[in-house]
Amino acid sequence: MKNINDKNERAEEVKVAQERMEKFIKANYEGIHNVTFKDNYEIDPMGGIEVFGYYNDDTSNKFDGIYDKSNDKIMGHTIDAVRKKGCRDKDCNY
Template sequence: MEKFIKANYEGIHNVTFKDKYEIDPMGGIEVFGYYNGDTSNKFDGIYDKANDKIMGHSIDAVRKKECRDKDCDY
């Protein structure tokens, strides 16, 4: 998730994960955290371990121009 966020969003320097996580019914791992040391910069996302990809996410940050149409590689 950290590599995904840094690759796809502008100005993300560090990512902190909360101890809270959930396993969704399809087996994905939902994680929560914040970025750049500011707890108001929240994000969450679902990681699909079986396919090694981010399945969904929510973050209040600006997407990099080159990553707006499709996720950038991470």
């Protein structure tokens, strides 16, 4: 029973990480219309959840990001896209 509960809890945490990552990308980058997440993810020892995916239906437009659930924010990310003008010096709210 505990194993099933742990899997359900982890799945919910990954879903939250994906939702926050999508909001972050759309708030901070130009021309991002849709985001698709891959099934794989990584949870680091500190509890951060790294998610992977691509945007605008083009699998060559890859991104990844680490969601820090204790601070409810994206702590690190990699994406090959143009930042919105108002979000270049600091991350825009998402």
